[in-house]
Amino acid sequence: MINTELLIIGGGPAGLAAGIEAGKLGVKTIIIDENSLPGGQLFKQIHKFFGSKEHKAGTRGNIIGEQLLTEVSDAGVEVYLNTRAWGIFDNNIVGIVRNGKTEKVKAEKIILATGASENALAFPGSTLPGVMTAGAAQTFINVHRVLPGKKILMIGTGNVGLITSYQLLQAGADVVAVVEAAPNVGGYDVHANKIRRAGVPIYLGHTIISAQGNSEVTGAILVPVDDKFKPDKSKSFCIDCDTICFAVGLTPRIELAQMANSPTTYISALGGHVPLHDQKLKISDSIFAAGDIAGVEEASTAMEEGRLAGVAAAMELDKINQVDGIEKVNNIYQRLAKLRSGQFGIKRALAKEEIIKKELELKGGIE
Amino acid sequence: MHKKANVIIIGAGVVGGAIAYYLTKKGESVIILEQDEAASGASGGNNGQISVIDREPGLELDWVKESMELFKGYEENDEFETDMEITGGIALFYNEKEIEIGRKVIEKYNALGYNCEILIGDEIKKQEPYIDTDVVMGVAYCKEEGKLNPFSTTIGLIDQAIEKGAKFYQKTKVIDFKLEDNKIKEVITDKGSFYGDTIVVATGAWTRELMSKLDLDYKIFYGRGSLMVTNPVEPCIKGPIVPGCFTIGTLYEGDWNLLGLTQHKNGTLTIGQDTRSFNDYNKGVSYDGTVGLAKHFAKHFPKLTNLDVVRIWSAITPHVEDSLPLYGYSKKYPNMFLAAGLKGAFTIAPAAGKMAAEMITGDCYDDRVEEYSPARFE
Amino acid sequence: MRIKKHPILGDIIEKNKVEIIVDGRQIEAFEGEPIAAALMSAGIRSFRKTVKTDEPRGLYCGIGQCNDCIMEVNGVPNIRTCVTLVEAGMVIRKQVGLGKNGDLDD
Numbered sequence: 049m050i051n052t053e054l055l056i057i058g059g060g061p062a063g064l065a066a067g068i069e070a071g072k073l074g075v076k077t078i079i080i081d082e083n084s085l086p087g088g089q090l091f092k093q094i095h096k097f098f099g100s101k102e103h104k105a106g107t108r109g110n111i112i113g114e115q116l117l118t119e120v121s122d123a124g125v126e127v128y129l130n131t132r133a134w135g136i137f138d139n140n141i142v143g144i145v146r147n148g149k150t151e152k153v154k155a156e157k158i159i160l161a162t163g164a165s166e167n168a169l170a171f172p173g174s175t176l177p178g179v180m181t182a183g184a185a186q187t188f189i190n191v192h193r194v195l196p197g198k199k200i201l202m203i204g205t206g207n208v209g210l211i212t213s214y215q216l217l218q219a220g221a222d223v224v225a226v227v228e229a230a231p232n233v234g235g236y237d238v239h240a241n242k243i244r245r246a247g248v249p250i251y252l253g254h255t256i257i258s259a260q261g262n263s264e265v266t267g268a269i270l271v272p273v274d275d276k277f278k279p280d281k282s283k284s285f286c287i288d289c290d291t292i293c294f295a296v297g298l299t300p301r302i303e304l305a306q307m308a309n310s311p312t313t314y315i316s317a318l319g320g321h322v323p324l325h326d327q328k329l330k331i332s333d334s335i336f337a338a339g340d341i342a343g344v345e346e347a348s349t350a351m352e353e354g355r356l357a358g359v360a361a362a363m364e365l366d367k368i369n370q371v372d373g374i375e376k377v378n379n380i381y382q383r384l385a386k387l388r389s390g391q392f393g394i395k396r397a398l399a400k401e402e403i404i405k406k407e408l409e410l411k412g413g414i415e
Numbered sequence: 416m417h418k419k420a421n422v423i424i425i426g427a428g429v430v431g432g433a434i435a436y437y438l439t440k441k442g443e444s445v446i447i448l449e450q451d452e453a454a455s456g457a458s459g460g461n462n463g464q465i466s467v468i469d470r471e472p473g474l475e476l477d478w479v480k481e482s483m484e485l486f487k488g489y490e491e492n493d494e495f496e497t498d499m500e501i502t503g504g505i506a507l508f509y510n511e512k513e514i515e516i517g518r519k520v521i522e523k524y525n526a527l528g529y530n531c532e533i534l535i536g537d538e539i540k541k542q543e544p545y546i547d548t549d550v551v552m553g554v555a556y557c558k559e560e561g562k563l564n565p566f567s568t569t570i571g572l573i574d575q576a577i578e579k580g581a582k583f584y585q586k587t588k589v590i591d592f593k594l595e596d597n598k599i600k601e602v603i604t605d606k607g608s609f610y611g612d613t614i615v616v617a618t619g620a621w622t623r624e625l626m627s628k629l630d631l632d633y634k635i636f637y638g639r640g641s642l643m644v645t646n647p648v649e650p651c652i653k654g655p656i657v658p659g660c661f662t663i664g665t666l667y668e669g670d671w672n673l674l675g676l677t678q679h680k681n682g683t684l685t686i687g688q689d690t691r692s693f694n695d696y697n698k699g700v701s702y703d704g705t706v707g708l709a710k711h712f713a714k715h716f717p718k719l720t721n722l723d724v725v726r727i728w729s730a731i732t733p734h735v736e737d738s739l740p741l742y743g744y745s746k747k748y749p750n751m752f753l754a755a756g757l758k759g760a761f762t763i764a765p766a767a768g769k770m771a772a773e774m775i776t777g778d779c780y781d782d783r784v785e786e787y788s789p790a791r792f793e
Numbered sequence: 794m795r796i797k798k799h800p801i802l803g804d805i806i807e808k809n810k811v812e813i814i815v816d817g818r819q820i821e822a823f824e825g826e827p828i829a830a831a832l833m834s835a836g837i838r839s840f841r842k843t844v845k846t847d848e849p850r851g852l853y854c855g856i857g858q859c860n861d862c863i864m865e866v867n868g869v870p871n872i873r874t875c876v877t878l879v880e881a882g883m884v885i886r887k888q889v890g891l892g893k894n895g896d897l898d899d
Contacts, residue, residue, distance in 0.1 A: 177850060178851065
């Protein structure tokens with residue numbers, strides 16, 4: 049059995065940031081990640097991040113990823129790669145599979161930083177080879193350096209859809225169109241304008257109703273939708289493409305939280321069911337949830353949540369005095385508040401407050 | 416609004432489902448109350464095996480025989496899929512002593528027309544080619560055993576009942592009863608009250624706790640069995656495999672000698688550890704239990720170690736003190752019919768459900784059920 | 794198709810080139826890249842056929858979550874090719890239905 053003070057499950061932005069904070073404060077920490085490379089989805093995000101300077105704005109995601117890896121190793125954190133957590137049990141026991149062998153880990157504190165998974169759409173042909181998530185396309189072009197196809201149709205205009213479209217162009221693919229059911233672009237205008245300038249049409253108020261092809265995608269049928277998203281099939285038209293990418297949102301990966309008997313709540317603004325947590329992201333006496341598992345946001349917020357959980361765990365393990373700890377926590381709260389401001393951020397800020405309120409109600413803190 | 420029906424059935428497992436199916440077939444109005452979802456207890460958490468040679472000759476074995484015909488009927492009449500397949504099944508023995516007891520046991524079934532034999536060593540591989548015969552010394556084989564899909568069967572029965580007018584309330588937990596003249600007048604749930612002439616209690620392992628609200632203490636204990644399911648793989652296990660102790664009625668020494676498994680129609684394997692009695696209703700799984708079970712399976716099937724386990728869970732099963740079902744009317748509350756603690760309920764649920772429906776409507780009475788009467792604990 | 798030049802990421806770093814065998818055909822791959830990346834760059838997009846309806850499936854999530862890209866690798870079915878890394882001489886087969894477990898052959 050492996051004994052540790054802190055076990056972090058997931059080595060993406062949240063998990064790494066948590067590990068860095070905890071490690072720097074002297075917490076014996078292990079991060080596990082099922083991939084052969086840590087960093088989660090940062091390494092495919094080769095665009096410059098937004099926000100203020102303290103959020104590393106202007107730095108590309110993959111560069112942030114490399115910085116985090118250096119900091120993790122400087123902080124003395126152990127990282128187990130190719131390691132999956134397969135179960136979480138009573139008394140803080142976690143089952144992991146490392147190099148094909150199952151092992152038992154007992155940790156005083158556990159941080160779940162398992163991230164999110166991408167949503168799918170279902171329509172005739174949606175299972176054909178050539179239909180994939182935007183994240184898959186992004187991983188293949190930016191990490192593996194392989195084009196998933198030549199003529200790409202992107203479904204969804206959130207930031208993931210817009211940024212991935214632009215990066216597909218950078219990688220040399222032809223993005224034939226971007227489709228959005230809503231009447232407006234979902235993500236930032238800056239990103240939308242970049243692809244518009246490159247001559248990619250954005251079909252607002254449209255949806256895909258089928259993918260064509262027998263063994264692989266050869267095209268797609270698009271239709272306009274009305275204000276209730278009802279498609280008008282009489283106005284359907286065909287688009288020639290060999291690849292269709294879904295950028296239609298993400299869902300928190302909460303399986304381990306559920307296995308730890310954490311109550312959950314459904315919050316659409318955060319991507320679906322999320323575990324209830326308190327101000328310090330605690331979902332139970334010894335388990336924290338940080339990053340997309342606690343509500344889908346962006347890598348910058350995930351890192352701040354990771355830091356918060358890392359500091360909070362260190363405080364509970366008496367690795368930092370309460371005064372210094374509270375100061376650190378307050379600084380993180382301030383940075384999180386900045387990230388959750390503005391037109392897009394405020395919805396998430398309110399949603400996060402709702403989680404904390406529900407958790408308090410459940411505890412009986414509010415009459 | 417008063418929710419009324421001729422019969423209120425508490426519990427949407429395979430037993431409650433079968434009773435609802437046959438009652439609605441007779442035109443009775445039925446309400447089914449379920450604290451969780453259909454097949455969310457032991458009915459959904461089992462290996463789906465059809466077992467014969469752990470059954471008592473008499474009513475229980477007759478139920479088995481009749482149920483096989485009824486299962487076939489559901490599919491033949493296009494009512495729902497059961498995926499039933501008679502494949503033959505084996506019970507595992509690890510030493511000479513167990514084999515000897517096994518021999519006597521199967522004689523009893525062969526005399527009744529079943530086709531059973533003891534297979535030793537390489538003979539076992541005719542049925543299960545990938546079993547390690549250095550680990551398993553012999554098996555009791557029964558040709559009439561097989562497997563089915565517990566989910567589609569339970570849900571199929573309930574859906575058919577709903578089609579014939581049954582009302583199904585899920586996530587509706589019974590919290591109390593109201594009495595009048597020693598009869599149950601009202602079933603109180605967290606979603607309001609329900610009224611019926613007859614109340615059927617088909618609540619499996621939960622029965623003792625529920626009945627304590629009526630000051631009854633039926634000696635049903637919690638058993639907990641853990642199961643894991645693998646990803647789908649090509650056919651490699653032919654029929655159901657059960658621990659030999661179920662057949663020969665002895666207990667093994669040691670912890671991990673209780674392995675039961677089935678490969679299902681979709682290719683998945685469910686691999687289970689035997690149920691044991693516990694005092695609490697804990698559905699948790701443990702690291703040691705899960706890994707121990709996986710290792711125990713690997714010891715028996717060394718060629719099947721590259722399967723991926725995709726999910727583990729435990730199911731709470733009812734263990735009645737004297738191993739007999741609680742089946743029939745309560746003496747204390749004469750409008751309450753119990754159908755709980757039927758061990759390995761899947762194999763016998765259709766016939767037991769049919770008979771229960773006939774007893775409730777007064778169409779038939781088989782006095783062999785008296786042995787199962789709940790009165791013995793009242 | 795491989796992305797040899799990239800405005801942000803620069804030129805591709807040529808890793809150790811190895812051969813793998815895909816349904817009997819030799820394919821050039823980089824050691825340590827996911828099998829799916831080698832297949833996609835060789836123009837192979839259909840990885841398996843489904844159990845019940847024989848429908849083709851290929852790469853979907855790209856990060857090991859969805860199991861759509863599973864194939865038989867060195868005789869073991871259900872291997873996620875998007876997260877399983879290329880080794881020299883790997884034998885990869887399109888998985889038809891539940892696939893064939895090589896361990897079961899004597």
